[in-house]
Amino acid sequence: MHIPMLGEVSIELIRLVLGLVLLAAFVGGNGVVLVWLERKVAGHIQRRPGPFEVGPHGLLQTLADAAKMVGKQLVTPAGADKLLFWLAPLLAFLPVFVLFLPISWGEGIFVLETNLGLVLILAFAGINVVAVMVGGWASNNKYGVLGAARAVAQSVAYEIPLLLSVLAISFMTGSLDLNRIVELQGNWPWQWNVLVQPVAFVIYFICGLAETNRAPFDLPEGESELTAGFHTEYSGMGFGLFMLAEYANMLVVCGVASILFLGGWKGPFLPGPWWLLAKMYALMALIMWCRWTFPRVRFDQLLNFNWKWLIPITLANLFLTAVLVKVF
Amino acid sequence: MEFLAKAAFVFYVLVIAGGSLAAALSHNMVRALLGLILTMFGVAGMYMLLNAPFVALMQVLVYVGAVAVLVFFAIMLTRTPTGGEESQPNPSRKYLLALLTAMLPGAALGWVWLKHPVLSDVTPVQAPMEALGQGLMEPYILAFELISVVLFVAMSGAVILAFRKRGS
Numbered sequence: 340m341h342i343p344m345l346g347e348v349s350i351e352l353i354r355l356v357l358g359l360v361l362l363a364a365f366v367g368g369n370g371v372v373l374v375w376l377e378r379k380v381a382g383h384i385q386r387r388p389g390p391f392e393v394g395p396h397g398l399l400q401t402l403a404d405a406a407k408m409v410g411k412q413l414v415t416p417a418g419a420d421k422l423l424f425w426l427a428p429l430l431a432f433l434p435v436f437v438l439f440l441p442i443s444w445g446e447g448i449f450v451l452e453t454n455l456g457l458v459l460i461l462a463f464a465g466i467n468v469v470a471v472m473v474g475g476w477a478s479n480n481k482y483g484v485l486g487a488a489r490a491v492a493q494s495v496a497y498e499i500p501l502l503l504s505v506l507a508i509s510f511m512t513g514s515l516d517l518n519r520i521v522e523l524q525g526n527w528p529w530q531w532n533v534l535v536q537p538v539a540f541v542i543y544f545i546c547g548l549a550e551t552n553r554a555p556f557d558l559p560e561g562e563s564e565l566t567a568g569f570h571t572e573y574s575g576m577g578f579g580l581f582m583l584a585e586y587a588n589m590l591v592v593c594g595v596a597s598i599l600f601l602g603g604w605k606g607p608f609l610p611g612p613w614w615l616l617a618k619m620y621a622l623m624a625l626i627m628w629c630r631w632t633f634p635r636v637r638f639d640q641l642l643n644f645n646w647k648w649l650i651p652i653t654l655a656n657l658f659l660t661a662v663l664v665k666v667f
Numbered sequence: 668m669e670f671l672a673k674a675a676f677v678f679y680v681l682v683i684a685g686g687s688l689a690a691a692l693s694h695n696m697v698r699a700l701l702g703l704i705l706t707m708f709g710v711a712g713m714y715m716l717l718n719a720p721f722v723a724l725m726q727v728l729v730y731v732g733a734v735a736v737l738v739f740f741a742i743m744l745t746r747t748p749t750g751g752e753e754s755q756p757n758p759s760r761k762y763l764l765a766l767l768t769a770m771l772p773g774a775a776l777g778w779v780w781l782k783h784p785v786l787s788d789v790t791p792v793q794a795p796m797e798a799l800g801q802g803l804m805e806p807y808i809l810a811f812e813l814i815s816v817v818l819f820v821a822m823s824g825a826v827i828l829a830f831r832k833r834g835s
Contacts, residue, residue: 423697454796458724465732469704472739476697484743491740495733515796 358450362439369590370583375401377627384631411575419572420477427474428573428580434466435587442594443518445604445611456517457509460595461502464550467588468494471552471559474581475569486568489638490559494550496645501546503653504539507660508532508599517595521603531602538656540600542649544622547592549641551585554630558638593622675716682709691765696742704735718791721799 378400382390391397415421441456443449453459468490475487511532512520524531533540549556560568570581597603597618604611636644686709689702707730714723803811 420695420697423701426701453720455720455724458721458728462724462728462732465728465736468736469731469739472736473697473701476739476743488740488743491736491743495736495740498732 355450358440359436362436362450366435366439366583366587366590370586371401371405373586373589373623374404374582376624377630380624380627381631384628408575408579413577414572414574416479416572419479423473423477424572425577427470427477428577428584430473431467431470431584432580432587434463435584435591437463438588438591439594441517442591442598443521443603444615448604448612449518452518454514454516454519457505457515457520457595460591461505464588464591465494465498467584470584471569471581474573475559478569478572480572482565482567482571483569486559486565486571489565490552490569492638493552493556493558493641496642497546497549497556497649500542500645500649500653501550503650503657504536504543504546505595505599507536507539507653507657510657510660510664511535517598517603521598521605524602524605526602526605526607528602531600533600536600536656536660538652539660540596542653542656543596543600544625545649547589547596548626548629549645551588551592553585553589553626555633555636556641557630557635558641589623589626590619593619593626596622672716675712679709679712679716682706682712697739700735700738700742703738704731707731707735718793720793721796 375397378390379397381387382397390400393400393403415424438460440451441449441453441459443456471490472487475483475485475490478484508520509515512523514520514523520532548554552559558568560570565571570578573581594615597615601618602614603618604615606614606617683706686702686705686707690699690706691702693699693702707726711723711726714720714726
C-alpha cells in the first residue's frame with residue numbers, strides 16, 4: 340500500500356499553486372492581447388477607423404479600454420438579487436482555471452496529471468451556463484432574463500453534438516487522457532486525427548462557437564435585439580469578468596481542438612509548447628474571423644440547425660467510428 | 668493522511684448540509700436551486716474521497732451541467748411573481764413534519780450501521796474505467812437497461828405533453 344509522505348503532498352501542492360498562478364497570468368495576459376487582436380481584426384475586415392486612433396496603429400487601445408473598465412462604478416440595479424448578481428461573474432470566471440489544469444502544453448508539461456482530463460474539462464465547462472443564467476436572472480431585467488433563457492436553450496442543445504464529436508476521438512484512441520491522445524498522433528500534419536475525423540472536427544468547432552456564445556451564435560448577448568442580453572445590467576469589472584471568462588473559454592475550446600484533432604504539441608521541428616500555442620492562436624483567429632464575417636442566425640434557425648442536422652450527423656459519425664474501431 | 672481525509676470528509680458534509688439547508692429554507696426558487704447545486708458539488712467531493720474520480724466528474728457533468736440547467740429552465744417557464752407561495756413563511760407544523768420525514772431514513776440507516784458496522788478502507792482502491800464499463804455491460808446490464816427505459820419514458824412523456832400544448 341502506498342501512503343504519500345508529507346513532503347510528497349507538499350511538492351504536489353506547490354506544483355498546483357505554481358501552475359494556477361502561471362495560468363492566471365496566462366489568462367489575464369491573453370485577455371488583454373486577444374481584445375486588442377479582435378479589435379484589429381474587426382478594424383481591418385470591416386474598415387472601422389476606431390481601433391486605429393489611440394496610439395501608433397491603435398496599440399494603446401486595449402490599455403484605454405482596460406482603464407475605462409476598471410474605473411467604472413459598480414452599480415447594482417434596484418430590485419436585483421444582490422448576492423446572486425455579484426456571485427454570477429465570479430462563478431463564470433473561477434471555473435476557467437480548472438479547465439486549463441489537464442491541458443498538456445508539451446512533453447511532460449501539465450499542471451495536473453489525470454487520466455480523465457477530457458471529462459474534467461467537459462464537466463466544468465457546464466458551470467459557465469449556470470453563471471450566465473444566474474447573472475441574467477438576478478439582474479431583474481427583462482432582457483437579462485431573455486438572454487439567460489436563450490443561453491440555457493442554446494447550451495443544452497449544443498452540448499450534445501459537442502460531447503458526441505469528442506466521444507468519437509475517445510473511441511478511436513481508447514482514452515480520455517489528453518497526454519495520451521497527443522502521444523498517439525504523429526509529428527506531421529497527415530498523422531493528425533483531423534484527417535481521420537474531419538466531420539467530428541468541423542462539428543466540434545461549430546459547437547465550440549455556440550458554447551462560448553461567439554458570433555454567429557451569440558444570441559444570449561444579441562445586442563441588436565436584447566440590448567446586451569444577460570449582461571445588460573453589469574458595469575465595470577462585473578462585465579469584465581464575464582468577458583475574460585469568454586476569452587478564456589475560447590482558449591480552452593481551441594486548446595482542446597488542437598489536442599484532439601491537430602496533434603497538440605507535436606510538430607516537425609520546434610519544441611512542443613510553441614506548436615500548441617500556434618495552433619491555438621490559429622483557431623482563435625478563425626473564430627474572430629467568423630465573428631466579423633458571418634451574420635447572426637435567428638434563434639429558431641440555431642435550434643433547428645442543431646437538432647435536425649448536427650445531432651444526426653454526429654450520431655452517424657459516432658456509429659461509423661464504433662463499427663470501424665470494432666472491425667480493425 | 669488519515670487526518671486530511673477526515674478533514675475533507677467533514678468539509679464535504681458541511682457543504683452538503685449547508686447546500687441542502689439553503690435549498691430547503693430559501694424563499695426564492697433560484698437561490699434554492701443554487702443550494703441544490705452546492706449539494707451536488709459536495710456529493711461529487713464525497714466521490715473523490717472514495718477515490719472514484721470518474722463518478723465524481725460525471726456527477727458534476729450530469730447534475731450541475733445538465734439537470735440543474737433544466738431545472739432552471741423549468742423555474743423560468745413557470746415564473747411566479749416575487750410574492751408567490753414559496754416566499755410565505757411556513758407554519759411550524761410543516762417544519763415538524765419535515766424533520767420527522769428526514770429522521771425516518773436517518774434512523775433506518777443508523778440502525779443498520781449500529782447492527783453491522785462497516786470497516787472502511789484507509790485508502791480506497793480506484794476502479795479502472797474498463798472495469799466500470801465491463802460492470803455496466805456484464806453483471807449489471809439489466810439495471811443499466813432499466814434505467815435507460817425510465818429515461819426514455821420520461822423523455823417521450825415530455826414530448827407528448829409539449830405536443831398537446833401546441834395543438835390546443
